Amino acid sequence: MTPLSKHFDPKILRKTVLDMAYAGSTVHIGCAFSIIELLAVLYRNHLRYPGNDPLAVDRDYFVLSKGHGVMAQYACLREMGWLKDEAFSAYFADGSDLKGLSDSRVSGLEVTSGSLGHGFSVGVGMAMGAKLRGTDQKTYALVGDGEINEGPIWEGALFASHHQLKNFMVIVDENGFQAMGSTEEVLKLGSIQAKFESFGFEALTLNGHDEAAIDGAITQLWASNSKSPKALIAQTVKGKGVPFMENNNIWHYTRLDSETYAQALAVVAGCVQ
Template identity: 40%
Template sequence: MPEKSNREAVLDKLREEALKVRRNSWRALHAAGIGHVGGALSAADLLAGLYFHFLRLRPGEPEWEDRDRFVLSKGHGNAALAAVLAQAGFFEESRLDEFYAYESLLGMHPDIKCEGVEMSTGGLGHGLSIGIGMALGARLQNKDFRTVVMIGDGELQEGSNWEAAMAAVHLSLSNLTAIIDYNKVQQSGHIHEMMGLEPLAEKWRAFGWAVHEIDGHDMGEIVDVLDALPLEADKPSLVIAHTIKGKGASFAEDTYLWHNNAVTDEVYEKALAELEAQS
């Protein structure tokens, strides 16, 4: 067999981490007994790409001042964030078994007190403004750290995002990237049935962002867009990542029923078996 190219080897490693993010997300959600399955699984590949290919971090020194910043604005995806932080070495993977536990720093939503978490989120429509503040903080202190904010699609129904969308362009924050986890489903149904977002890319372009659309489950596309940041000089970058809610668990894909649902022993075993088959 011919030796794999370096790129393929890198992508394989990232795919492996992504699979592990899914496994670990299920582990945390199973420990909790219930949780936001769909939005954790849709973001798993993106998070693996970010934490194992893009973000400059020192897991042993989480407060390192020149670190890149990542804000999970869609805070309900915390199972996946906790998973990737554990995998990156911010804390032991065994802590995932403490998801929702008494006095745990791993609750349904990220807590700034937890190692590696840059901001407490969960109230929707907050992350992009916070990211602007971080990006401005870098500029004002002549630091070259980069800020990435992951926004949920349903979350874009909150008007505060559009205040921030305006401001990031006005301030020419090319050190800021927003990634939309566009899984097309929110708590009560499909987004286009609830409060549609389309034409989404055109909206952001009209606001003045540099926009690129990718398949948010294709690691090659994820890596390529991250390597291309900033997409244009003097503009903030927006990546619209088309994803599938509940990706990797056939029974949970593309349905609002798995936005937040019980994770029984039976569900957990089924989910792990499906992931095993994909590995």
């Protein structure tokens, strides 16, 4: 495995994903690659885990509602020191703990997701709980753009707005694809920002691979004086970082072979020190 970076270097995170995807001969690589920079900025600069404890009662909550991107989160948990390298080399081996979709039994993962449209509501509940208890905890729910086809997202959006959950932020990974094709082909979403704004959210749209922009937008949204919940619409590229995977939805399903693994690694890890 690559030496750990304390800085959640996206290149190292992508290499970790490639290594585990190859070790486990698993799919959903594109889903993980589109959220690498988002997770890097969140874990590096924003999420608070007192005592570096993934279960600290006063932690911020980060809910990966789009469980299909879980390999990106595993890569971050490795950097946090919560997952050991053996878990990655043994990915998908019989009896291993790390599953192909998010599972709350893994410390650091807040929900069991993969069936879509669940984590958003759980996150709204966590934010409501923090508000009721009067803590300053923040809750983030990361959803896919395909995922917001699901009705409960919009039920939860109504609730978050009605109850002025200003401690709640939804981050939409707008990579433009869902399982069977582009979001444009499958079920048009229109302006995601306008949709969340119409539900009473304070929303920003940005390039989801620009770490400085992500950091600035999160900071800006939290600094707002409004009582609105927040929405960050991150325009991303599915498969980002490996040219032959980018915007190619087959990498929702395709497994790496030795050749594609080597090619991908050369692009991603060639830049790793």
